[in-house]
Amino acid sequence: MPQEKIAVRKLVEFVLKKGSIDNRTVSLHTAQEGAAIHRKLQKQATEPEYQKEVALSYEAVIEKDHLLVEGRADGLFRAEEDWVIDEIKTSEVPFESLTEETLALYFAQAMVYAYIYAKEAHVSQMRIRLSYYQTTEKKLTQQTKTYQLDELTNFFEQLVKEYHRWLVFKRTWRKHRNKSIKELTFPHGSFRPGQRALSAVVYKTMKAKRTLFCEAPTGTGKTMATLFPTLKSLGEEEEDHLFYLTAKTITRQVAEDAMEHLRQAGLKSKSVTLTAKEKICFLDKQTCNPVDCRFANGYYDRLNEALWDSLHHEDTFTREVIERYAQKHEICPFEFSLDISLWCDVIIGDYNYAFDPNVYLRRFFDESNDQNLVLIDEAHNLVQRSKEMFTAAIDSASFEQILNNSTNDVKLKKTTTKLINELDTIAQYLHDTGKKEHYQKAKSDTIDNLLLHWTGQVKEQLAKQANQSTDEQLLETYFAALRYLKISELYDHHFETAVIVSDTDTIKVTLVCLDPAPLLEMRLKQTQGAALFSASFQPLDYYQTVLGGDEESMRFRTQSPFQEKQQHVMIQAGIETVYRKRDQTLPHLTEALATFVQPRVGNYLIFFSSYAYLQQSLTAFRQAYPTIQVMVQEENMSEEDRSHFLTAFQAAPTKTLVGFCVLGGVFSEGIDLKGTRLIGTAIVGVGLPQMNQKQERLRLYFEDQEKDGFDYAYRLPGMNKVIQAGGRVIRDEKDYGVILLIDSRYRQPAYRQLLPQHWQPASIRYDNQSIKKDLRQFWASVDNIL
Structure with missing residues (x-):
């Protein structure tokens, strides 16, 4: 039988861990900080010939199965006649507040090390010393127990015996899985145009253990074209897990459906x-x-x-x-x-399970030897999402509320007051200089130290009140502070600090991630292969830069699987949509929208750059064309409201329906209105983010990096939203539809060259009558086909 490996800690925790979930006892320090404390305690050890980080391993044989149990003991030394395993643990919780289950787990891990060493050294007795370091009080507590070899032997044999059934299950399932993958054929019989080429390049990427950036237009069948070859690689390379990561619930459903198709084709896989x-x-x-x-x-x-x-x-x-x-x-x-x-075998979920430093799955991505393959769907969304993941903030109002409502804990009140005073000092500085905002390329070590002390005291208090309900405001602020400290550990020249004072004198300090690329690159390199793909990855070199690609990354672009005759793209370049011109051009815009939807009865979506612009245009449209039915995307729509909105777009309508939506919102990507449920999309504007301090800081950052700051901060993110919205129209080979882009800036090649290849050549028009003529010709040609 092949040998299976497992770390001592994983084995012990899986078999023996007992007790409850308690998010009030989240550890504050990182693995690096914990390691630093370990090194400090190891260095301070007074025992002669104290050995640190002692590698230990033992091959257990259970019913012909071979299990290699391995790990590193924190310390090993001789005390009198006995060898002693030193097990070091660190936490903010006082030793006396540790649960029995926690202490038992600590000693169990050390007992495995003691057993392995006793077998190696041929000794009949071992000691275990638990060295527990409470970080907030810098207090070391030590507890020692003595074990006979037969006691350690019974413990270890029972431990691996309990794990053995899981080992057999894992091996048996893996065998069935790999056999089914080997025999699996493409579930749809034939590939769509471009789908085979995409599958081939994804397969090569995974086999080469590299990262792929791929643009694949709508209709390529990206989900199956990436899942199928990655599963093939999973089975051949004996990898453990395939992650399919998305930004939205609806695309996770598409991945689930694809897995079901693969199972129907013979795949044995747990997802x-x-x-x-x-x-x-x-x-x-x-x-x-x-x-x-x-x-x-x-x-x-x-x-x-x-x-x-x-x-x-x-x-x-x-x-x-x-x-x-x-x-x-x-x-x-x-x-x-x-x-x-x-x-x-397959894990479908949000981006944050791999990338967010506060919630990523440590059980997968903290282990350098884990065999994970990663697919990232609609990866253009990862640009903004990753900036948010690596950004964190605290504000004075939260701490003031705690001070007013909270506890009688004198130490906690004192530290909370110090934090508030420090924030007030910063606010006073801004007030004295006549500012409401301040930006700098450094974080505040004073705030970090105060927060570290404050969170430690909160955790200590929570441990003491383990049998009581917790104040919600305290817990919410505690987690925000933990997140801030976590991001602070990552802070470098890719970040900046923003300090903003509100009209109510609340001060907010934000650690802003301007460029998450190095952090994304680090995670991608921890995988055994990754593919990032999107229908709107234009230009590819931009996305490779901002999403953590390197010189070894692969790039690929597929052609649209649809025929040119299925879609007609027009540009109305005679209307200025910039803010200062909107009142002046509103009548012309209203007429253009009516011109777009009147030649053919059907369902249409119109996208605007903001809710304010949407409402302004909606009012004018309703007044001018009261007989045309409209639906409106409201702010903060519930899932039920969204479903109701989409349900209104029925196939083969007898009356025209026009949906007024926001560009970059929930209806501009991820929705699938096939056939006659949607026959046209108009996009008003070029999608540029609003010019503000946040975007300007981003522009300046990229200019300092010798990039085109305007492109990176404004034009490219904006045009991505345009492409996504336009991609709602043609969803399969039976669809026909039209796209109208409205903005005078499309006269500039800098914007037109960012349009997808399958939108070219777009007809550029400057008057609505020409638009009407184009539409009539296109729909007449469609009628001839149908």
Whole structure:
């Protein structure tokens, strides 16, 4: 039998971890900080010949299966006649507040090291010293226990025996999976135009363990064209997991559907779709602690039973399946989905599970030897999303509220007051200089130190109040502070600090990520292969730059699978849509929109750069054309409202329906209105972000990097939204439709050259009568085809 490997810590935690989920005890320090504390304590050890980071391994044989258990003991030294394993742990929680389950887990890990060393050294007795360092008080507590070899042997043998059934399950499933992948053929019989070429380049990328940036127009069948070859590579290379990451729920559903098609074609694969905690939580509020949530209480006591049950009965872990088993075993559905993911071949979820420094899946991406392949769908969205992931803020109002409402803890009140005073000092400086905003290329070490002290005290208080409900405002501010500190650790010249004082004198300090590319690159290099793809990756070199590509990254662009006769693209270049000209050009714009929708009865979408511009145009349109039915995208629409909006766009309508929407909003990408459910899209403007301090700072940053600052901060993000909105029209080979771009700036080659190749050549017109003539000719040609 081939040898399986497992880390000591993973083995112990998987088999023996008990107790509850409690988000109040989140560790503040990073792995690097923990390692630094370990090194400090190891250096301070007074024992003669103290050995640190001792590599230990042992091959256990269970019923002909070989399991290599390996790890590094923090310390090893001789005390009198015994060898001692030193197990170092660090946390903000006082030693006396640690739960019995936590202490038992600490000693269990050290017992494995003690057993391995006892076997190597042929000794009959070992000692274990737990060295626990409380970081906030800088207090070291040590506890020592003595174990006989037979006691350690019984413990270890029982541990690996319990794990053995999971090992057999994993090996058996992997064998079935790989066999099915080897025999799997493309599920749709034939490839669409461009789909085979895309599949081939994705396969080569994964085999070469590189990163691919790919533009594939709508209709290429990107989901299947990337999933199929990556699964092939997964089976051949014995990789563990395939991540399919998206920005929106609707594209996760497309990935689920593709997996189902592959299963129908013979694939044996377990997949899980990760749903955001706030959506899948069984409670109204995410109070993730054993006091406030029965699904968190005793979670780890019931977890393995739930895993065994579900893994033997299900292959597809959708939200509904996760919720069903979570209810059955009375465990948290969100954490259960994360734990089941370790046993799944395909993991479908949001970008943040791989990239967000606060919520990424450490169980996958903190291990350098993990074999993960990553597909990133609609990757143009990752540009803005990643900036948000690596940005964090704190504000004075939150701390003032805590001071007014909170606890009698004197130390916490004192530190909270110091924090508020520091923020007030900054606010006073801005006031004295007549400013409301301040930007600098450095963070505040004073704020960092105060926050570190404050969060440590909060965690200590939460540990002392483990049997009580927690103040929501305190917990919310605590997590915001943790996020701020996490981002502060990453702070370098790709960041800047923004300080803004509101009209109510609240001061907000934000660590702004201007360029997440180096952080994205680091994560991409941790994978065994990655493909980032989108229908709007124009120009490719821009996206390769801002999304962490390097000189070894691969690039590929497919042709549109649709025929030129299916779509007609027009530019109305005679209307200025810039803010100062909108009142003047509104009548001309209103006429252009009516001209666009009147030649043929059908469903249309019109996109505007802002809600204000939408409302202005909507009012004028309704007054001028009251008989044309309209639907309007409202701000902050619920999922039910969105569904109602889209349902109105029915196939083969007898009356024209026009949807007024916001460019870059929920209806400008990710929706799939096939056939006659949508026959035309008009886009008013070029999508430029509003000019403000935020965008100007971004422009200046990229100019300092010798890039085109205006392109990077304004033009390219704006035109991406235009392309996405236009991509709603032609969804398959039976669709016919029109796209109208309205803005005088399209006269400039700098904008037109960013339009997709399959939109070329676009007809440039300067009057509405020419637009009407073009439309009549196009629809007449369509009628001749149909």
